[in-house]
Amino acid sequence: MAAPGTDVVQLDALGARGPYQTRNRLTVTDVAGRERAELSLVPSLFVDRTIKALRGADTPAPDERIGMINRAAELFATATLNGLTPDAYTHLVSRVGGTPLSVVRATVTAIAARLRRAHHSVDQARPTGAVHRWNDPLTRTGRAVWVPRGDVFAVHAAGNHPGPHSLWPEALALGYRVVVRPSRREPFTPHRLITALRTAGFGDDHVALLPTDHTTADALLQGADLGLVYGGEDVVRAYAADPTVLPQGPGRSKVLLTRDVDWRDHLDTIVDSVSGHGGTGCVNTTAVFVEGDPAPLCAALAERLAAVPSLPPEDPAAVFPVQSLATAKALEAHLLHRASGTRPWLGGEGVLGELGDGSAVLRAAVHQLDSPHSPQAAVEMPFPCVWVAPWSRDAGVVPLRDSLVLTAITHDDSLVSELVEEPSISNVYVGDHPTYWMESGLPHDGYLAEFLMRCKTVIRD
Amino acid sequence: MPRATTEILDLPLDVRPEPDDLIRAAMQWHFGAETGSPFWLERAKNLPFDPLTDIKTHDDLTLFPNVAAELRDVPAQDLIPRGYGPSPDIVGVFESGGTTGAPKRVVLLRDWLDRMLHWSNLNLDAHGFPRGTDWLGIVPTGPHIVGEYFRRSAATYGRHGFTLDLDPRWVKKLIAAGDRAAAGAYAEHLIDQAAFVLRTQDIGVLTVTPPLLERIAHRDDLVDLVNKKVRAIRWGGTQLDPDSRHLYKTDIFPDTVLCGNYGSTMILGFGGERPGLPDDAGCVFDPYSPYVTFVVVDPQTLRPVGYGERGRVLVHHVSKSFFLPSNLERDVATRIEPLPGQAGDAVADITPVETFENEAVIEGVY
Numbered sequence: 076m077a078a079p080g081t082d083v084v085q086l087d088a089l090g091a092r093g094p095y096q097t098r099n100r101l102t103v104t105d106v107a108g109r110e111r112a113e114l115s116l117v118p119s120l121f122v123d124r125t126i127k128a129l130r131g132a133d134t135p136a137p138d139e140r141i142g143m144i145n146r147a148a149e150l151f152a153t154a155t156l157n158g159l160t161p162d163a164y165t166h167l168v169s170r171v172g173g174t175p176l177s178v179v180r181a182t183v184t185a186i187a188a189r190l191r192r193a194h195h196s197v198d199q200a201r202p203t204g205a206v207h208r209w210n211d212p213l214t215r216t217g218r219a220v221w222v223p224r225g226d227v228f229a230v231h232a233a234g235n236h237p238g239p240h241s242l243w244p245e246a247l248a249l250g251y252r253v254v255v256r257p258s259r260r261e262p263f264t265p266h267r268l269i270t271a272l273r274t275a276g277f278g279d280d281h282v283a284l285l286p287t288d289h290t291t292a293d294a295l296l297q298g299a300d301l302g303l304v305y306g307g308e309d310v311v312r313a314y315a316a317d318p319t320v321l322p323q324g325p326g327r328s329k330v331l332l333t334r335d336v337d338w339r340d341h342l343d344t345i346v347d348s349v350s351g352h353g354g355t356g357c358v359n360t361t362a363v364f365v366e367g368d369p370a371p372l373c374a375a376l377a378e379r380l381a382a383v384p385s386l387p388p389e390d391p392a393a394v395f396p397v398q399s400l401a402t403a404k405a406l407e408a409h410l411l412h413r414a415s416g417t418r419p420w421l422g423g424e425g426v427l428g429e430l431g432d433g434s435a436v437l438r439a440a441v442h443q444l445d446s447p448h449s450p451q452a453a454v455e456m457p458f459p460c461v462w463v464a465p466w467s468r469d470a471g472v473v474p475l476r477d478s479l480v481l482t483a484i485t486h487d488d489s490l491v492s493e494l495v496e497e498p499s500i501s502n503v504y505v506g507d508h509p510t511y512w513m514e515s516g517l518p519h520d521g522y523l524a525e526f527l528m529r530c531k532t533v534i535r536d
Numbered sequence: 537m538p539r540a541t542t543e544i545l546d547l548p549l550d551v552r553p554e555p556d557d558l559i560r561a562a563m564q565w566h567f568g569a570e571t572g573s574p575f576w577l578e579r580a581k582n583l584p585f586d587p588l589t590d591i592k593t594h595d596d597l598t599l600f601p602n603v604a605a606e607l608r609d610v611p612a613q614d615l616i617p618r619g620y621g622p623s624p625d626i627v628g629v630f631e632s633g634g635t636t637g638a639p640k641r642v643v644l645l646r647d648w649l650d651r652m653l654h655w656s657n658l659n660l661d662a663h664g665f666p667r668g669t670d671w672l673g674i675v676p677t678g679p680h681i682v683g684e685y686f687r688r689s690a691a692t693y694g695r696h697g698f699t700l701d702l703d704p705r706w707v708k709k710l711i712a713a714g715d716r717a718a719a720g721a722y723a724e725h726l727i728d729q730a731a732f733v734l735r736t737q738d739i740g741v742l743t744v745t746p747p748l749l750e751r752i753a754h755r756d757d758l759v760d761l762v763n764k765k766v767r768a769i770r771w772g773g774t775q776l777d778p779d780s781r782h783l784y785k786t787d788i789f790p791d792t793v794l795c796g797n798y799g800s801t802m803i804l805g806f807g808g809e810r811p812g813l814p815d816d817a818g819c820v821f822d823p824y825s826p827y828v829t830f831v832v833v834d835p836q837t838l839r840p841v842g843y844g845e846r847g848r849v850l851v852h853h854v855s856k857s858f859f860l861p862s863n864l865e866r867d868v869a870t871r872i873e874p875l876p877g878q879a880g881d882a883v884a885d886i887t888p889v890e891t892f893e894n895e896a897v898i899e900g901v902y
């Protein structure tokens with residue numbers, strides 16, 4: 076292996092009969108426009124045949140699956156796979172996706188840790204009344220048995236961050252066969268993870284990587300029994316009525332500070348929630364609601380975030396995400412358009428930190444809203460961009476709805492009760508917990524297994 | 537009308553005219569007051585040149601404006617050259633797909649049909665199609681000329697041609713409305729009907745569009761039937777990407793001949809796949825030159841792009857029965873060197889005019 080980043084990496088499709096190089100290949104470039112990989116794009120005919128082969132494949136026994144996932148975790152974190160050392164791989168993810176290198180490295184560790192606990196994680200979702208096997212002695216007098224809702228699970232992966240790839244291997248643990256369509260912005264992580272799973276013992280006809288162009292993407296969901304799709308509000312709308320697809324839409328995570336706490340004691344948590352992990356995640360904070368005057372908090376946030384240097388993503392000290400200049404300019408233009416009528420504290424004149432090689436850092440933006448109901452509070456951007464709004468008891472829960480994570484920094488237990496009961500808030504963190512906090516075995520947007528499994532009654536003589 | 541003119545337009549089926557000879561004869565015919573169609577005689581009044589004297593070579597055809605859109609409104613009767621006399625031998629009136637607005641109409645005359653079939657059957661020979669077998673066509677019928685060519689090909693090259701109703705306009709409407717489920721149900725309905733024929737009849741040749749071939753490949757029982765009975769598959773109507781082509785030829789239907797057509801209603805026919813291409817390449821299509829010719833052009837300048845470069849496909853049809861020059865198709869292709877003696881270009885790797893994907897979804901993190 077040459078020094079990281081000097082070769083163009085071949086990313087084959089990983090079909091049911093092994094790696095498959097197509098004639099139709101997509102050039103994957105880094106944030107400066109330099110060619111870094113060639114991704115084989117398969118036609119729908121290949122998708123159809125692969126899913127058929129997966130459907131016909133035998134499933135190894137549960138403990139064997141868990142063992143293979145464990146071995147894959149080790150390989151994913153430490154082995155040379157597809158010619159890439161862990162360092163070469165993390166460097167590529169960083170250069171192509173624009174994610175800060177330290178974030179990529181931490182995520183690799185986190186993915187491996189989560190895979191090692193996949194069995195624990197999925198079992199947390201099992202209803203307490205249900206057993207795993209039909210021949211559990213409890214079924215002799217009648218018992219719920221926890222079983223998969225289908226055979227093949229398809230994933231339209233996200234490209235914003237490698238982290239979400241720690242989720243779908245749970246489907247393998249549960250006995251599904253899995254096909255993953257990678258994002259063109261970050262095909263490296265699923266390619267590496269699936270290569271690791273195969274090296275660890277999963278058959279080629281058990282877990283597959285099927286890169287496709289946009290128009291062929293739907294073939295995966297058509298062919299599979301169940302699907303997971305990451306996307307924006309359009310994706311959520313498109314699949315809202317489809318019970319076989321679980322859309323993962325906007326996060327719109329939020330922080331709430333009530334009058335009985337002093338924001339100064341929690342500034343680290345707020346800054347971290349906005350910009351931690353590169354600020355590109357659905358669990359990064361989009362809006363902060365303050366009971367009282369938001370201006371002092373805005374000033375403090377702006378001061379802290381303004382001090383972060385603009386660095387290329389592969390710099391170990393990089394904090395903010397990087398994109399190609401064209402993409403970054405489009406994002407900036409969109410931000411400036413949406414921000415009109417708000418009070419800018421940081422990034423009001425623009426957020427770009429040009430790096431001179433055709434790429435640009437997307438620096439943080441802090442804007443103050445004059446009402447908790449301002450529409451901007453729902454504008455989620457793929458970089459550290461926070462809207463700070465005043466909040467009052469009169470406004471109540473309404474502006475806090477539609478949140479993947481809500482960190483409530485408050486001593487008001489009745490308010491916490493209301494937030495926990497609100498159906499459109501997925502997770503509630505009370506006190507000093509950044510919105511991106513996650514733990515294996517705890518639901519992220521519900522348990523994935525809630526979607527993949529069902530209970531059926533078995534009774535026998 | 538000099539005798540030589542009609543002779544060149546009426547050459548025996550196995551003799552092809554020199555391209556420029558054909559053009560000059562066709563100008564005399566289509567723009568001669570006694571022989572031209574009412575449509576062209578009227579249209580010629582608004583041309584900035586005189587076709588009778590100013591159009592001498594194949595290259596000169598690009599001087600003509602693209603009048604294809606006018607075929608949406610013109611009475612079909614006005615398209616028939618007067619030189620055919622009071623009772624021309626008409627096979628039928630056919631319409632374009634209707635992808636963009638109202639359909640365009642053309643008139644298919646017997647002498648051109650015979651000529652086109654003669655050439656197309658020679659191409660089937662070159663690909664090793666079996667003669668004398670029954671054919672199944674899963675292709676648009678009704679006003680679509682492809683259905684007519686299917687019947688006539690089956691009757692002249694094979695034995696019986698089995699058809700079904702296929703209305704591509706309804707499918708396009710369903711897809712445009714985002715109703716994928718209904719579009720899929722219609723496609724499955726077509727395959728169900730085809731399955732009855734495949735199971736019970738001695739089908740040696742299957743003519744089909746690539747999306748419907750893919751639905752056949754999805755059903756294991758039909759794949760087995762095709763592999764057992766069908767010795768050649770002729771595809772057309774939409775494009776088959778090189779990776780799918782390779783899968784069919786090496787994996788799914790390894791012992792079946794696979795041969796593509798690239799055609800359009802406006803050329804009253806189609807180009808055929810060049811025989812002998814490798815399994816892992818894209819398809820190259822040669823037209824029935826000099827009657828039908830392709831030029832791969834820059835859509836802005838209408839000048840040819842270089843060999844190996846991509847451009848829009850400009851088509852010309854020049855025969856005794858019909859004249860339609862400079863029609864810019866909606867397809868993009870790679871320009872390929874023609875076979876020796878052929879006018880214009882061969883084309884490869886055809887795709888619809890590029891539509892832009894949602895490049896960067898601005899809001900949201902994914």
